Amino acid sequence: MHITKVDNKDKLKFKDLLLLADEQMSMVEKYLYRGEMFALYDDDLKSICIVTYEENGTYEIKNIATVAKYQRKGYGKYLIRFIFNHYKGIGKILYVGTGDSPSTLNFYQNCGFYRSHVVKNFFIDNYDHPIYENGKRLTDMIYLKKELQ
Ligand SMILES: CC(C)(COP(=O)(O)OP(=O)(O)OC[C@H]1O[C@@H](n2cnc3c(N)ncnc32)[C@H](O)[C@@H]1OP(=O)(O)O)[C@@H](O)C(=O)NCCC(=O)NCCS
Numbered sequence: 001m002h003i004t005k006v007d008n009k010d011k012l013k014f015k016d017l018l019l020l021a022d023e024q025m026s027m028v029e030k031y032l033y034r035g036e037m038f039a040l041y042d043d044d045l046k047s048i049c050i051v052t053y054e055e056n057g058t059y060e061i062k063n064i065a066t067v068a069k070y071q072r073k074g075y076g077k078y079l080i081r082f083i084f085n086h087y088k089g090i091g092k093i094l095y096v097g098t099g100d101s102p103s104t105l106n107f108y109q110n111c112g113f114y115r116s117h118v119v120k121n122f123f124i125d126n127y128d129h130p131i132y133e134n135g136k137r138l139t140d141m142i143y144l145k146k147e148l149q
Helices: 008-021 025-032 075-087 102-110 122-126
Strands: 002-006 036-042 044-053 058-066 093-099 114-119 141-147
Touching (some): 008 025, 008 036, 008 044, 008 058, 025 044, 025 058, 036 075, 044 075, 058 075, 075 093, 075 102, 093 102, 102 141
Antiparallel strands (some): 002 036, 036 044, 093 141, 114 141
């Protein structure tokens, strides 16, 4: 298993996986090139992740996705652990924002994140169409965090 940093010129090769986590390309483009992107391979591609620098020593996971047929095999958690170690000591806090979806929240909590704050109506105000997850329309963005020190 290995994790590589993805060059800007190659980022769009992962478009399908990026859209699995964030289904509107115009939203992905807001962080695609200002963020650092990592890809986890175990023979073939398993997971990707994009992390941005925000402010005051904080970093944010903007996108993380595991290829559908390889989900629930530990790859996402392994990549989060790598990200945490990569930014440890460089930043103070690692944030991640997600819709109010029990399965995704469970994943982040399993990875050691805990709830921070909520941005009301984020998915209504920022997306040009309704976003559904497991049949439920997403409205608010739930932020979770983990200390990097
Ligand atoms: C969220 C996602 C990245 C998790 O990746 P993954 O490789 O499947 O995660 P892991 O196998 O490392 O899961 C680690 C733990 O998280 C929890 N977890 C992961 N997926 C879960 C799910 N669908 N439901 C409940 N718990 C889940 C479990 O506790 C799991 O451990 P377990 O399988 O031993 O019970 C993956 O489901 C995905 O790509 N989803 C679609 C894109 C997406 O929604 N991205 C997040 C946007 S905010």
